[in-house]
Amino acid sequence: MDIPNGDFSLPGRIIMGPDSGQRLDALLDRYASTPVVILADPPSMRNGVTAGLAKALKARGLKPNKPLEVPRPPLTAGAVASAADGACADGVGLRIAVGGSGAMECAALFSRGKPAAGAATILIPTTPLGAMTAVWPLAVTWEPLQEEAALHGIAVGYPRAIILDPRYILDSARTHPTDPGLLPLGLSMEALLGGNGDPFSEALASEAIRRLRPYILPAAGGSEDEVCWQNLVVGGLLAGLAYGRCGTARGWALARALALVYCLDWAALAGILLPEIIGAAGDSAAWRVKRLACLLGTCWPSPVAAGRQLLDCTLGSPRAARPTALDPIRDWVRDTVREAAPGDFSALGRYARQMAHQALDNFQFIDQWSNRQTLTAVAGDLRTLNRQVAFLMDRPLNLREAGISDRLAKLDQVVAVAREIHDRLAPWGPWEDRDLADWIYAAHRTRQTPLEVDPDQLEASGGSNGGGVNGD
Numbered sequence: 213m214d215i216p217n218g219d220f221s222l223p224g225r226i227i228m229g230p231d232s233g234q235r236l237d238a239l240l241d242r243y244a245s246t247p248v249v250i251l252a253d254p255p256s257m258r259n260g261v262t263a264g265l266a267k268a269l270k271a272r273g274l275k276p277n278k279p280l281e282v283p284r285p286p287l288t289a290g291a292v293a294s295a296a297d298g299a300c301a302d303g304v305g306l307r308i309a310v311g312g313s314g315a316m317e318c319a320a321l322f323s324r325g326k327p328a329a330g331a332a333t334i335l336i337p338t339t340p341l342g343a344m345t346a347v348w349p350l351a352v353t354w355e356p357l358q359e360e361a362a363l364h365g366i367a368v369g370y371p372r373a374i375i376l377d378p379r380y381i382l383d384s385a386r387t388h389p390t391d392p393g394l395l396p397l398g399l400s401m402e403a404l405l406g407g408n409g410d411p412f413s414e415a416l417a418s419e420a421i422r423r424l425r426p427y428i429l430p431a432a433g434g435s436e437d438e439v440c441w442q443n444l445v446v447g448g449l450l451a452g453l454a455y456g457r458c459g460t461a462r463g464w465a466l467a468r469a470l471a472l473v474y475c476l477d478w479a480a481l482a483g484i485l486l487p488e489i490i491g492a493a494g495d496s497a498a499w500r501v502k503r504l505a506c507l508l509g510t511c512w513p514s515p516v517a518a519g520r521q522l523l524d525c526t527l528g529s530p531r532a533a534r535p536t537a538l539d540p541i542r543d544w545v546r547d548t549v550r551e552a553a554p555g556d557f558s559a560l561g562r563y564a565r566q567m568a569h570q571a572l573d574n575f576q577f578i579d580q581w582s583n584r585q586t587l588t589a590v591a592g593d594l595r596t597l598n599r600q601v602a603f604l605m606d607r608p609l610n611l612r613e614a615g616i617s618d619r620l621a622k623l624d625q626v627v628a629v630a631r632e633i634h635d636r637l638a639p640w641g642p643w644e645d646r647d648l649a650d651w652i653y654a655a656h657r658t659r660q661t662p663l664e665v666d667p668d669q670l671e672a673s674g675g676s677n678g679g680g681v682n683g684d
Contacts, residue, residue, distance in 0.1 A: 228376035246305035253311035338384035340393035340448030392431035396451035398486030408459030416454035423447035469630035491591030603662035
């Protein structure tokens with residue numbers, strides 16, 4: 213699909229589906245006899261994906277330089293300096309980034325470098341997290357990185373095209389265990405719960421959750437099903453589009469800050485922190501919590517809201533098109549009112565509704581309790597998923613297991629860096645330092661154990677997704 217320029221846009225092209233390989237070949241024909249730089253993360257360098265891509269480029273007449281290995285995120289100023297010379301060399305006409313989030317972020321850094329002005333960038337994400345960062349370039353949002361990039365004439369930019377090619381996705385999944393989409397799922401949940409009300413963001417986050425949730429456990433269990441991985445990568449891409457517009461970036465900023473301060477894997481840290489952040493989203497609107505719970509298959513009723521809805525469609529109003537279990541009660545109330553005041557049914561009906569609404573207002577605490585229980589169930593679902601993925605992939609379940617063993621002695625530094633990152637990504641989003649400290653402490657002291665997975669849960673059935681990804 214081609215995405216036009218504008219407020220809700222990505223100035224580039226996203227190509228996906230069964231014929232994405234042929235479309236990539238056609239796109240590469242435009243850069244024949246042009247020096248090419250391949251940016252790849254360590255897993256893509258080891259699993260043969262980079263070598264296969266270089267061979268395909270040579271077969272089409274392109275001149276790929278020696279692949280440039282980029283560091284794992286989060287990027288540091290030193291990593292930016294070491295990679296800038298190769299990626300922005302004179303004469304480079306095309307940069308191709310292949311791999312996970314590290315390669316995608318480096319490509320965002322180098323897509324508008326002065327030494328190679330006009331050079332195009334093509335992104336080939338092979339993981340759900342890589343697809344997410346491909347559409348949301350964040351590599352220079354931290355001040356030291358921005359300063360280092362400016363010294364090399366680099367500015368963040370958008371790619372010429374994003375290719376979701378099943379060949380590279382499956383090759384990467386077969387040879388190297390990767391994040392199965394747990395992080396994009398958690399960030400999509402955060403976007404839906406704590407966003408700024410942007411309708412595009414909410415719709416994209418809902419679709420990302422619908423695509424990601426059924427396939428995470430099969431992917432963590434080593435599934436090689438093409439539909440499974442296509443849905444995960446497309447879900448990651450939708451999560452990136454949603455998270456970039458939702459107006460909050462708490463999970464991202466907090467995980468990146470902890471990773472920068474403690475030099476740890478930020479994706480693992482985010483997976484531990486997100487259940488705490490989502491479980492504390494008590495200020496979310498009730499309908500957002502219910503919507504998320506319905507997407508996950510976990511929902512508590514709201515009797516007061518249901519009663520209000522019943523009152524609005526009963527007395528003096530025609531029967532709803534779809535029969536409900538409350539229809540007999542409604543009919544009894546209507547008949548009783550008619551018998552009491554046959555000549556003034558409308559006025560008495562309005563008065564009865566008004567009095568009933570006022571009475572229901574005294575029981576709002578019931579819906580508030582139900583909303584909290586639903587939110588607890590949503591966070592519990594994500595924690596359970598974390599435990600199951602930890603069982604399948606040997607992942608940490610608290611900050612101590614992730615490598616933070618100093619009892620959070622650098623907490624103040626983490627807070628400062630997290631606020632700086634968050635303010636650059638979402639300066640209008642709500643933020644409280646005490647909440648940040650509470651989330652970190654909760655993620656540090658939590659005691660959880662890996663949860664064994666039923667073999668039936670490892671089947672890539674697709675749940676409610678209804679099939680794979682077709683078209684472009």
